[in-house]
Amino acid sequence: MLSERRLEVLRAIVQDYVGTEEPVGSKxxxxxxxxxxxxxxxxxxxxxxEDEGFIAQPHTSAGRxxxxxxxxxxxxxxxxxxxxxxxxxxxxxxFLDGAVDLDDVVGRTVRLLAQLTRQxxxxxxxxxxxxxxxxxxxxxxxxxxxxxxxxxxxxxVEQRMIDCPAPFGETSLADLRARxxxxxxxxxxxxxxxxxxxxxxxxxxxxRGTVSTVLSTLLETLVEETEERLMIGGTSNLTRFGxxxxxxxxxxxxxxxxxxxxxxxxxxxxxSGMTVRIGHENAHEGLNSTSVVAVGYGSGDxxxxxxxxxxxxxxxxxxxxxAVRAVARYVGQILAES
Amino acid sequence: MLSERRLEVLRAIVQDYVGTEEPVGSKxxxxxxxxxxxxxxxxxxxxxxEDEGFIAQPHTSAGRxxxxxxxxxxxxxxxxxxxxxxxxxxxxxxFLDGAVDLDDVVGRTVRLLAQLTRQxxxxxxxxxxxxxxxxxxxxxxxxxxxxxxxxxxxxxVEQRMIDCPAPFGETSLADLRARxxxxxxxxxxxxxxxxxxxxxxxxxxxxRGTVSTVLSTLLETLVEETEERLMIGGTSNLTRFGxxxxxxxxxxxxxxxxxxxxxxxxxxxxxSGMTVRIGHENAHEGLNSTSVVAVGYGSGDxxxxxxxxxxxxxxxxxxxxxAVRAVARYVGQILAES
DNA sequence: TGCTGGCACTCGTACGCACCGAGTGCCAGT
DNA sequence: ACTGGCACTCGGTGCGTACGAGTGCCAGCA
Numbered sequence: 001m002l003s004e005r006r007l008e009v010l011r012a013i014v015q016d017y018v019g020t021e022e023p024v025g026s027k028x029x030x031x032x033x034x035x036x037x038x039x040x041x042x043x044x045x046x047x048x049x050e051d052e053g054f055i056a057q058p059h060t061s062a063g064r065x066x067x068x069x070x071x072x073x074x075x076x077x078x079x080x081x082x083x084x085x086x087x088x089x090x091x092x093x094x095f096l097d098g099a100v101d102l103d104d105v106v107g108r109t110v111r112l113l114a115q116l117t118r119q120x121x122x123x124x125x126x127x128x129x130x131x132x133x134x135x136x137x138x139x140x141x142x143x144x145x146x147x148x149x150x151x152x153x154x155x156x157v158e159q160r161m162i163d164c165p166a167p168f169g170e171t172s173l174a175d176l177r178a179r180x181x182x183x184x185x186x187x188x189x190x191x192x193x194x195x196x197x198x199x200x201x202x203x204x205x206x207x208r209g210t211v212s213t214v215l216s217t218l219l220e221t222l223v224e225e226t227e228e229r230l231m232i233g234g235t236s237n238l239t240r241f242g243x244x245x246x247x248x249x250x251x252x253x254x255x256x257x258x259x260x261x262x263x264x265x266x267x268x269x270x271x272s273g274m275t276v277r278i279g280h281e282n283a284h285e286g287l288n289s290t291s292v293v294a295v296g297y298g299s300g301d302x303x304x305x306x307x308x309x310x311x312x313x314x315x316x317x318x319x320x321x322x323a324v325r326a327v328a329r330y331v332g333q334i335l336a337e338s
Numbered sequence: 339m340l341s342e343r344r345l346e347v348l349r350a351i352v353q354d355y356v357g358t359e360e361p362v363g364s365k366x367x368x369x370x371x372x373x374x375x376x377x378x379x380x381x382x383x384x385x386x387x388e389d390e391g392f393i394a395q396p397h398t399s400a401g402r403x404x405x406x407x408x409x410x411x412x413x414x415x416x417x418x419x420x421x422x423x424x425x426x427x428x429x430x431x432x433f434l435d436g437a438v439d440l441d442d443v444v445g446r447t448v449r450l451l452a453q454l455t456r457q458x459x460x461x462x463x464x465x466x467x468x469x470x471x472x473x474x475x476x477x478x479x480x481x482x483x484x485x486x487x488x489x490x491x492x493x494x495v496e497q498r499m500i501d502c503p504a505p506f507g508e509t510s511l512a513d514l515r516a517r518x519x520x521x522x523x524x525x526x527x528x529x530x531x532x533x534x535x536x537x538x539x540x541x542x543x544x545x546r547g548t549v550s551t552v553l554s555t556l557l558e559t560l561v562e563e564t565e566e567r568l569m570i571g572g573t574s575n576l577t578r579f580g581x582x583x584x585x586x587x588x589x590x591x592x593x594x595x596x597x598x599x600x601x602x603x604x605x606x607x608x609x610s611g612m613t614v615r616i617g618h619e620n621a622h623e624g625l626n627s628t629s630v631v632a633v634g635y636g637s638g639d640x641x642x643x644x645x646x647x648x649x650x651x652x653x654x655x656x657x658x659x660x661a662v663r664a665v666a667r668y669v670g671q672i673l674a675e676s
Numbered sequence: 677t678g679c680t681g682g683c684a685c686t687c688g689t690a691c692g693c694a695c696c697g698a699g700t701g702c703c704a705g706t
Numbered sequence: 707a708c709t710g711g712c713a714c715t716c717g718g719t720g721c722g723t724a725c726g727a728g729t730g731c732c733a734g735c736a
Contacts, residue, residue: 025728038680043729061687061728082389087400125382137471149495152479157487157497159439161676211654226438236591239584246577246584252576314501338499362700377710381700399699400717677710686729692708693721706708 002052008035009045012052013077013162014066018314020244055254067265068279068313071291073277075317084316084326092330099334102126102155106231109307109331113135114234116323119311120256122294125229126154126304126335128222129190136184138214143167146210148217152189154304154335158227162217165209169197172207174176176214193219214297232256234309241312251286255311261286265305274321279313289313293320297328301338307331340390346373347383348392352404356451356652359580361401377558398675406617406651409629413614413655420656422664424453430668437672438495440464444569446670447645452572454661457649458594460632461568464492464605464642464673467528474514474522476552481505484548486555490527492642492673496671498555503547506543510545514552531557566601570594572647578652586650589624594648599624604644607632612659617651627651633660637674 002010012033012091017151022200026039035042046064049055054070057063066074084092095112099105108121110254113121131152139147147161188300196218200211221227235256238249255261261284268283269275269292279293296303307328309320340348350371352360364377366383375382384402387393390409395401404412420608433450437443442672451459469490477485484500521533534556538549555622559565573594576587592598599622606621607613607630615630629651634641645666647658 023728027728038351039677039728040680040682046677057729059688061685061726068725099500099723103567127665135477135485137475137477137487139475147473147489149475149489151485151487151497155497155499157495159495161493162441180372226651229441233595236588236595236704239588239591248479249587250574250577253577257574361699363697365699378709379707385701395700397715397717399714400699503687545725565717677720682732682734682736684729686727688725688727690708690721690725694719695718695721696717696719698715700713702713703711706712 002048005043006036006049007073007078008033009042010049010066011074011235013046013049013055014070014074014078017065018316021314023065024059025063028063031102054257064283065314068281071128071278071279071313071317074305075278079318081274082090082322084116084322087154092116092327094332096330102157105155105331105334107233108207109327110231110233111262113307113309114237115321116307117234117311117320118240119234119237119309119315119320120232120252120255121231121234121307121309122266122332123307124261124263124305125231125265126152126156126298128152128156128227130188130222130298130302131156131276132186132188133184133192136177136218138169138173138179138180140170140173147220148174148214150189150218150221153334154299155338156222156326160217160338162214164213166206168207171204172210176203176207176211177322189222193223228259228267230259230262232262241313248289252290252310255284255286263291265310266308268293269276269296269306269308272301274325276317276321284337290318291315293317293324295324295328296331297335299332304335340386343373343375344383344387344560345416346371346412347380348404348408348411351384351387351393351402352408352412352416355403356610356654358653360404361396365403366401372577373411386667388455391455404652406619409616409655410619411653413616417632417656417659419596419612419663420660422454422660428662429453430664434668434672440495440615440676443493443669445571446551447665448571451574451645451647451661451665454665455647455649455658456572456578457647457653457658458570458572458590459645459647460568460594460600460604461645461669462601462643463491464498464636465496466490466494466565467562468526468636468642469494470526471522471530474515474519474556476509478508484511484552486529486552486559488559489557492637494612495676496559498559500552500555504544504553506545506548510541512546514541514545514549529598530560531597541641566597568600568604570600571665575649580652590628590648593622593624600605603630603648604632604646607634607644607646609634609641612663613646614655614659627655629661631653631655631663633666637670637672 006032012029013024026042029042030039055064056067096108099108110121110123131154134153135151137149141147144164144167148160148162150158184192196215198210201212241248274295280288291312292310294308296308298304349368351362365381392407393402425571435448437446448459448461468493472491473489475487479485482502482505483502486498488496522530524560534553538546541549579586591628612633618626628648630648632644632646636642
């Protein structure tokens with residue numbers, strides 16, 4: 001077990017390194033922090049911390065920098081979540097309040113998060129399957145052409161074109177629409193498959209094919225894989241990555257372009273509470289020198305989606321976590337209101 | 339006026355520089371191209387081209403690189419649009435055909451364009467005001483709460499929440515919905531304001547307030563400034579910018595994050611035909627060392643939006659223009675079908 | 677046992693310098 | 707009008723040296 005002072009030394013190293021982006025030496029540490037001991041003592045502590053794998057030397061005769069394991073300890077034991085200042089809180093609220101629709105909410109959230117944390121922001125759209133149905137609309141565009149529109153309580157709207165096997169009359173359409181809505185409105189999308197299961201049977205044989213087509217399109221829309229969308233922003237913050245940013249930036253940009261990777265990234269975050277993944281804890285190679293701070297958000301208690309930021313492992317964890325948490329809360333509020 | 343051979347020299351310089359990314363000298367030129375003259379002669383031609391401002395030397399004793407003006411001449415007079423190979427065309431079609439909705443179409447287009455050109459792709463969503471109305475839906479969510487959903491012939495869907503000044507009955511709602519649709523379906527959104535102008539007058543005084551609110555929300559949705567959306571992709575291609583990419587990338591990423599800048603950028607492109615903006619021809623400072631190739635696309639003859647790519651001025655113009663044009667055509671087809 | 681000051685050592689960075697070679701401009705010759 | 711020859715420029719590279727931040731270790735002290 002590490003003594004109190006050694007932990008203090010680690011904390012000081014992390015803080016200084018995050019601030020200066022340069023390996024920090026024993027002398028500088030004692031000057032900038034009140035550790036009450038001499039550089040020599042700190043050096044001994046550093047040697048221990050290095051043995052334990054919490055810090056490392058880029059090369060002999062350089063200062064130390066925290067390892068992923070060091071950051072992990074810092075986040076778990078040494079750092080709190082820094083609450084935002086009240087002007088910041090007000091700014092968030094003002095900024096998010098102006099949104100006109102869900103795309104706008106998500107877009108503003110991404111920009112806000114990127115600006116607050118000065119890192120890359122990722123916001124997932126509210127998951128369909130975790131939302132509840134506000135309305136299902138069916139429109140007839142042509143005799144054998146329908147449009148299906150799903151609207152969730154979180155404001156998300158999905159539409160699909162449907163080519164019917166046979167022409168479908170206005171009355172049948174109104175009938176189907178009414179029955180569909182009466183069954184699913186207010187229910188969770190996850191339950192929809194069960195709720196509409198035997199709907200085709202109650203229709204005339206001539207309409208049954210179309211009804212089945214409509215329902216299967218509806219169910220396809222709810223397939224996890226396709227339903228998840230997200231938005232990212234603040235990529236220009238990658239240029240602040242550090243001196244080695246030219247090397248780092250490419251794999252990160254590439255990873256950020258793959259929705260699948262990002263969705264998995266957010267998916268790995270626990271459903272409630274904040275998740276911090278540091279460096280190599282991230283499964284994706286390209287993100288091995290980044291940290292991800294993610295948290296779920298939702299209009300009620302339950303998370304309907306996640307949001308977070310991607311930044312260098314060398315980041316201000318308390319501040320970032322504070323911003324992420326605060327933004328998630330406000331977004332949840334906005335969604336609940338709409 | 340420049341002689342035929344001098345133009346040929348310029349073309350050779352552009353082609354070599356685009357390929358090698360290194361200043362090209364007189365000797366290398368005569369070796370790689372059949373100009374039929376000696377390096378010394380080429381040197382004289384180069385001196386003239388430099389006097390005229392078409393090429394420049396990064397420093398004495400280096401080869402020449404094209405200037406913006408040089409690229410301009412190349413694009414205008416020396417380069418054609420290189421058609422895609424038929425496998426490429428097939429790939430485009432296959433890739434775009436799988437799209438399920440407009441977001442998907444736009445998303446796939448962005449990825450496709452980024453991949454084909456290996457540059458940053460920008461695709462604007464079909465403009466509302468240039469599309470025609472397929473359907474207007476009004477849903478009652480609560481006694482005094484409505485949702486307005488606009489659906490265009492290009493598959494774009496916009497929704498807005500409306501808080502009514504007074505409760506609005508189901509019959510009034512159905513009435514308004516029917517009257518609205520009968521007036522605007524099939525018409526261009528740009529004409530909608532005119533078409534719905536005196537609609538409130540035909541309603542009872544108690545409903546008139548709500549009808550007005552609905553209509554003003556509808557009109558707000560059509561305001562140019564807010565209705566335009568776009569998607570970008572392929573930012574990781576920025577890492578291929580060249581040796582000085584660390585310097586260039588930041589302003590470019592910043593510019594790409596400002597929707598306004600991008601919209602202006604695409605807006606500057608002429609409505610029909612391809613527009614190429616080279617280096618300093620771009621109004622935005624951050625894009626002074628990039629070129630933008632943009633073109634309108636649409637389901638019919640008329641362009642409903644624009645798409646294009648942003649890349650280094652040192653790009654393969656014929657190939658890029660070919661890819662942009664081809665993609666725009668296929669997207670137009672897809673939209674027409676849906 | 678734990679802390680401290682002193683000291684030799686390491687090693688990455690900066691700097692100065694010479695060399696090389698690609699590329700140029702100019703000029704005289706055909 | 708084109709060509710070959712030639713002197714010149716100047717950025718890039720490699721090398722050796724000096725510098726200094728930072729370390730590890732050790733002997734001494736509370």
